[in-house]
Amino acid sequence: MNLQMLPSHPWFGTWLGALVVVPLALAVYRLGGLLLLRVTRSTPALHAMVGKSRSAARWALPLMALQAVWQAAPDDLRFIASVRHLNGLLLIAAATWLAVRAISGFTQGVLAQHPADVEDNLNARRIHTQANVLSRTAMTMVLVAGASLMLMTFPGARQVGASLLASAGVIGIVAGLAAKPVFSNLIAGLQIALAQPIRIDDVLVVEGEWGRVEEITGTFVVLKLWDERRLILPLTYFIEKPFQSWTRHSAQLLGSVFIYVDYGMPLAPLRTELERIVRAAPEWDGRTFVLQVTDTTERSMQLRLLATAATAPLAFDLRCRIREGMIDFMQREHPTHLPRLRIDAGQEPTP
Incomplete structure (x- = not known):
């Protein structure tokens, strides 16, 4: 041109x-x-x-x-x-x-x-x-x-x-039914964002599994379980079904340990040993600890040992530390007072 x-x-x-x-x-x-x-x-x-x-x-x-x-x-x-x-x-x-x-x-x-x-x-x-x-x-x-x-x-x-x-019209009905989960999850996502029944990093017990909320997407929630597995659940699950939240208002927890001992077990040494274990434990947050007799049977007493921790993982580790320490103390200092079955000579054992 x-x-x-x-x-x-x-x-x-x-x-x-x-x-x-x-x-x-x-x-x-x-x-x-x-x-x-x-x-x-x-x-x-x-x-x-x-x-x-x-x-x-x-x-x-x-x-x-x-x-x-x-x-x-x-x-x-x-x-x-x-x-x-x-x-x-x-x-x-x-x-x-x-x-x-x-x-x-x-x-x-x-x-x-x-x-x-x-x-x-x-x-x-x-x-x-x-x-x-x-x-x-x-x-x-x-x-x-x-x-x-x-x-x-x-x-x-x-x-x-x-x-x-x-x-x-039939195609429209089918499309509407197919889109129902999408809109349900969308509405559930808005409810979770506003009402917040769960949050990122919350500790939950869902379907019998203990885990931490790792991710919340537009359609599902990823729960990281204690053994590194992932539990995938739709958003609507947390709106429609019950579950346990260990960190709803605070991450602090009260950990409990149950131990069964013979009636002859003195409680004062156990309380002293519990105090020693808890005060030496790095997982303890310094709030409280206690030992109580919470139940009795015809053969043993049930002891409940409570101690506080700042987070759920620390509470789990603290419970394990208390359980192991108390068992070791009783085996070492009071082995005769561990739960056992007594049979009097000449009598049949009680069923």
Whole structure:
């Protein structure tokens, strides 16, 4: 094509506008990004959101500027409708990507402000649970909205959807039944985020298994069991079924140990030994310990030994330490007072 004829080409003004607005949009992206990073430096959540969104904004701003150029072009320009449609699809995809990155960055900033690797992490675990569940729900809704907007740009897709809804009622019912678990988990996720029956790092007893909440996704909960196995449960389980929570209001626990001894066992030495074991145990949190006779049978007494610990794993280790220490003490100092079956000479054993 002759260069002298180029200004008279129908697309000349439109392409010239595109060549102008793209560098301007990139300049706005760079300067605006640096300005926002500086302004939000004192707000970690917003600062992380801006930093996480920059890669998506690099594409969204030029596409937005180009869409304005295509919309300003004459409607009778050849292929302009297809260019507008293609640019619109790319712009929706970039905007969806930008929204997802912004949500992810804001969530990371919130989590960074509340580390969970501290001794008293109850509030941090509450915030981690809310932030993770709500961010995943928001990202899912953004992705669904973006996909829906992209489909709505195709007239054929709207017609197919309308005809399916109008003429295929059975398919609609089947689709509704198939989508029920998805919406149930979505609603359960919102309930867990707001009411918080469970939180990240909570200690639970579920289905007879002891474990810690390792991850809460948009559809299921990962429970890390004491032996490194993972128990996967749907979100709806924690809304519909009962379970034990050992860290609902505090991670502190009262550990118990039960021991059976003969009636001849003196209790004072046992209390002294319990005090020695507990005070020497690194797992004890210094709150309380006690030894009590909680039951009796025709052959033995039931002793309950209580001691407190800061967390569930420490309480388990403390219980084991007390149990082992008390058994060793009784075997060494009072072996004759361990539970045993007595049979008098000349009499049959009592059944």
